[in-house]
Amino acid sequence: MSNINRQITLASRPVGYPKVSDFKLVESPIPTPKAGEILVRAIYLSLDPYQRGRMSDAPSYARPVQIGEVMTGEIVGKVMVSQHPEFKEGDIVAGLLGWQEYAVSDGTGVRKIDPTLAPISTALGVLGMPGMTAYFGLLDLGKPQPGETVVVSGAAGAVGSIVGQIAKIKGCRVVGIAGGERKVNYLLKELGFDAAFDYKTVQNYGQKLKELCPAGIDVYFDNVGGSITDAVFPLINIKARVVICGQISQYNLEKPELGPRCLRYLIMKRARVEGFLIFDYASRYKEALQQLAEWVKTGKLMYHEDIAEGIENAPEAFIGMLKGRNIGKQLVKISEP
Incomplete structure (x- = not known):
């Protein structure tokens, strides 16, 4: 495992459509989890329209990403190191851990994914x-x-x-x-x-x-x-x-x-x-996921994923999504499962 963590940060606030220059690819050491934390290696990154709003400093329902801060976004990844009693090494998890190859979390908002139910990428799409x-x-x-x-x-x-x-x-x-x-x-x-x-x-x-x-x-x-x-x-x-x-x-x-x-x-x-x-529906997520999974399993619910390769290509894929180039869910594959 390399000791480098590549991250996409916000370089400037866009005027109109974002440009690749509004983002910056930076490198930092892979963080070390402390007691009560986990280290997660990202496998897939979710790109979503709401992230455009987070690039603006206009008042909204969520705090904007600050200049120089890692872009917000949900990932599916693998727990590489665990100092947390509820997670073990090798667990597949999903959470808002940002546009980066590795992230440390205290487990807040991170959920375990069962890789036997469906491809793990679906945790960011039809089953997410x-x-x-x-x-x-x-x-x-x-x-x-x-x-x-x-x-x-x-x-x-x-x-x-x-x-x-x-x-x-x-x-x-x-x-x-x-x-x-x-x-x-x-x-x-x-x-x-x-x-x-x-x-x-x-x-x-x-x-x-x-x-x-x-x-x-x-x-x-x-x-x-x-x-x-x-x-x-x-x-x-x-x-x-x-x-x-x-x-x-x-x-x-x-x-x-x-x-x-x-x-x-x-x-x-x-x-x-x-x-x-x-x-608003956090208390009912389980209900929705159970029903959606059943529909997927029985073939009543189809899905399509457009997948870009590499963290460095996330900005271009994000801009393409905002311009309607994708069908279904836009993802970035960060690493191999």
Whole structure:
């Protein structure tokens, strides 16, 4: 084992889309765990849209990453040294240990992963935060009923692709919105969505949604925001539920967009809009993971991973994810299992 720990730190706060120069690859000695701590070697790193918000110092629900600090992110890794009574050497674990090859933890927020259930990378995707986000956001807030129409933006992403499949499991008609023909084909041919369209080639979102949702929209799961979401509101049904999970179209704007004022539709249709954070459901994670694992095992829930190689390529992969280049979950493979 080398004595060098390579890390990706925040070099500067981005203006607009992040650039590779906003990150810095640094080297430091591998840390030594003290009593009550573990040393974890990262195997996979999760790249997620929320990390863009952590690069900004604007007020938010979580503390921003400071300049020179290791970028925040969840990893799956192997315990190399344990001074902690609840972990042993060789355990596979997941936790928010950052963009680095090795990390020391006191075990807070670190969970053990059973490598016999599924590939360990799924602990960062379908059997991790994205899967649980889809599960609780759709089922607890969206409350889909059989026969209802569910529209998902960002439908080919890590969360959206799972949302659509759960909606199908629950007997709904599912319409996906994604960027690019490859993604639309993925939704229709591999995930079983009833309809989908490419927002990059469609000129009139409202007209296209009306065509694909002739009975209106009962549940809208929003990962994107912006003009796509503006086009949904005129089509919502009475008692519709709009779930706000992400606003990725807004994360890299240099100036805020001005959009239509859509709140009147909530009055007309007696509808509800609600945002959420997955951490609100921490006490119920086990419930979600058990159900998601069962659906994966029985083939009801499919998943796709885009995997970059090497910690040094994390910034480029992250920027690509923000620009929609990936299908499903974007990961970086840091080391061999």
